[in-house]
Amino acid sequence: MSEPILFLLILFIIGFIAKNQSLMIAVAILLIIKMVGMGEKWLPIVHEKGIHWGVTVITIAVLAPIATGEIGFRQLIASLQSLSAWIALLSGIFVALVAKGGVTLLATDPHMTAALVFGTIIAVSLFHGVAVGPLIGAGIAYMVMKVIEYF
Numbered sequence: 001m002s003e004p005i006l007f008l009l010i011l012f013i014i015g016f017i018a019k020n021q022s023l024m025i026a027v028a029i030l031l032i033i034k035m036v037g038m039g040e041k042w043l044p045i046v047h048e049k050g051i052h053w054g055v056t057v058i059t060i061a062v063l064a065p066i067a068t069g070e071i072g073f074r075q076l077i078a079s080l081q082s083l084s085a086w087i088a089l090l091s092g093i094f095v096a097l098v099a100k101g102g103v104t105l106l107a108t109d110p111h112m113t114a115a116l117v118f119g120t121i122i123a124v125s126l127f128h129g130v131a132v133g134p135l136i137g138a139g140i141a142y143m144v145m146k147v148i149e150y151f
Contacts, residue, residue: 102139
């Protein structure tokens with residue numbers, strides 16, 4: 001058994017133990033791509049464009065309530081009349097800017113993904129955290145690394 005297959009199987013088991021469905025699905029898809037012999041063709045494409053595809057899917061999910069009519073201009077205006085909404089607005093801006101750094105880090109330093117995934121798995125399995133994915137973790141890591149470089 002090759003090292004990549006073994007590594008992916010271990011990640012699948014960890015995902016199963018941690019009850020991280022996203023990790024299990026991702027690993028299963030990668031294993032299928034590899035085992036049917038399409039790895040050389042598809043994995044470089046997934047590696048290069050996968051983060052952008054994922055951001056697009058997340059954006060679609062976030063915008064879906066607008067498309068269904070659940071959120072409209074009236075709800076937006078009404079929500080901005082509370083302090084909590086302004087905090088949420090600023091938090092959304094902050095997180096989007098942090099995630100931008102994460103895209104940069106993962107594109108320039110892809111080996112960070114393993115550490116970020118393991119950190120997410122530890123948080124989910126030991127501390128009952130929520131797996132928001134490595135992108136925001138990469139963004140936070142990017143910010144911290146830039147602060148360290150500054151000093």
